[in-house]
Every structure is written in C-alpha cells, then in structure tokens.
Amino acid sequence: MTDRSMQASARACANIALAKYWGKADVRRNVPAVPSISLTLDQLVTETRVRFDESLGADVVRLDGRRATVAEAERVIAMLDRVRREAGLRLSAHVTSHNHFPTAAGLASSASGFAALAAAASAAAGLRFNARRLSALARASSASAARSIYGGFVELPAGSRGDSDLAARPIAPPGHWNLRLVVAATEPGQKKVGSTEGMERSRKTSPYYHAWLDQAPRWSRKIKRAVKDRDLDTLGAAMEQSTLAFHCCAITSDPPILYWAPATLAALATVRGLRERGVSAWATMDAGPHVKALCGVGDATRVRQALDRTPGVTRTWMAKPGPDVEVHR
Ligand code: ADP
Secondary structure, eight states, rough: OOOOOOOOOOEEEEEEEOOOOEEEEETTTTTEOOOOOEEEEEEEEEEEEEEEEESSSSOOEEEEEEOOHHHHHHHHHHHHHHHHHHTTOOEEEEEEEEESSOSSSSOHHHHHHHHHHHHHHHHHTOOOOOHHHHHHHHHOHHHHHHTTSOOOOOEEEOOTOOOOOOEEEEOOGGOOEEEEEEEESSSSSSOSSSSHHHHHHHHHHHHTHHHHHHHHHHHHHHHHHHHTTOOHHHHHHHHHHHHHHHHHHHHHHHSOOHHHHHHHHHHHHHHHHHHTTOOEEEEEEESSSEEEEEEEEHHHHHHHHHHTTTTTEEEEEEEEOOOOOOOOO
C-alpha cells in the first residue's frame, strides 16, 4: 500500500518572458546562454499530482486526460529520476497533469508543467526543497520552468557550461505592478519545431546568433530597471526588440524556423495601431504564432477587444501577475 505521505500535488502558472530566452550554454544541463526576465501569469495554470507507489512496476504519466506520448513521458521521467536520486528513492511514480490551456502551442506549457512537476515530485518524495532548489530542479527540465516557481516578476541569469545549480530569482512580487497581458491565440495545434530543437538550430546555423548573445543582456538589464521603475513604455520597447531579435535568429536558421502565421502579423499591426492612438500596449511572441500584448490595467479591455476583432485571432485570454507555485499534500 502507498504511504499517504508519498503523494503531493502542485499548481504552477506559466510565465511570459519580457526579456527573451533563446539559446543554451550547456544543452545537457539545460543552462541558458542569455539572461531572461519574466512575468508569471495567473490564467495559464498547470495542476500536477505525483504518487510514488510500490505497487507500480514502471512510471505512469498522464497528461491532459490521456497517456503521455513517449517523448512527453521521457521528459517527465528524467525529472522523476533526478528527484529519486536526491531522495534515495527507488519507487515508480504515477503522474497526472492537466494544463488549463493548450499544450506545446507556444503558450509556455513546459514552464508551468515542469514547475508543477518539480514541486509535486519533490514534495511527494519527502524532499523539503526551498524555492531556490526547486527552481534549479525545474530549470534542469525547462529553463522557463525555473521562473514559474516564483510569482510576479522573475529573472533567470545566464549560465555557463557545467553549471548545475543555476536558479531563477524574484525581482518583484505580483502586487508590485498591476499589468495585464492579453494573449491572442492564432493558429490551433502544436508548434512544428520545439523550443530546444529551435534554439540548437539557431546556435549552429544562424548568422545572427552571436549578435543576439551580444545584445540580449543589454535588453535584459533595461527591462529589469523598467520593471523596478514601473516604466511601461521603456519596458515595452525593449521587450519588442528582444522578441524580434530572437525571432530573427529563428528565421535565419538553416532550415529556417518561421513560427509566424498571417494572424501573427495582423495582431502585431493591431498592437502598433493601438499605440498610434495613444495606448501603451506592447507585443511579444514566443516560439509559436501567438501574440501577447502587455498593457496597463486601464487599457486592458480595449486591447483585448481590438485583438478579438483581429482577423485570424481565434481566442484571447487576459492574465494578470500570478502567484508562486503552490504545493498541497
Ligand atoms: P510550450 O510553448 O507549450 O512550452 P514546448 O514545446 O516548449 O511548448 O514544450 C511543450 C512540452 O512540454 C510538451 O511537449 C511536453 O513534453 C512538456 N509539457 C507540457 N506540459 C506538461 C505538463 N503539464 N507536464 C509535463 N510535461 C509537460
């Protein structure tokens, strides 16, 4: 019979990178080559339950109500193995996870997914990790997951080859700045090139990759300062530059990685049009076709309505700064 203490669940929110992460310094240890800054989002939530169970002969992984694919299960089991090693545990685990938003579609399910898994698995294994250790554990599976351990505004520094305990750290709590992020989903379905594969292809083949590595820390510093000063215009301009520069690396990879759909450009034009009419709204995109617009709380309804009316936008969400990861036994 399973000891009741060998199970735990966790709830984590995805995050949006304001200063973008693209490129790894160490692929095996999953160490980012550039610093990134993010905002944790209350609306994009993953809930994960982990049970270590002596009656199981192998790990069982269920994602969004179905059996995980081999590739999905491998990433989860790699995290379980790290937790088992730390805890000196040999039991197999039953993992059930649910993303309350589309998986692998460029909405950062890997961030909330691996943050929730790190928290639930380590608690179920009896490890009493503080937030810093949880963040380092999550980072080994997904760098953006390291940031989702914390609520509000978060930074993940760049690391170097061989780093094994690089972790994110909070910059400001959710209540620091009442921003809104409007997510405009464009094309349905999973992205064609996963982030890890895309980053490696850019590193190996894009002529602009080194320029990106050179400039990314500058945008990151500017964005961190702007977060502290609550200066949306400065933050937004640097965020758009950071976004377009990383997409430039992706687009100029060989073969090229073009995440954009026609509706991506239409949504970008909507955000630019709002700005021309005096609204401080700023766009960012991740490794996918969706557009996310950052704005103040007073402009959020107008920004959302404009994106809802944009041709090709299928759905919008409105998120605000979200909380730290939560663990329940
Ligand atoms: P996204 O933009 O959604 O983060 P990625 O391709 O970067 O897309 O990551 C998606 C992958 O992350 C999935 O294919 C799966 O392997 C993993 N993943 C997503 N959600 C979860 C979850 N809740 N639990 C475990 N792994 C997850």
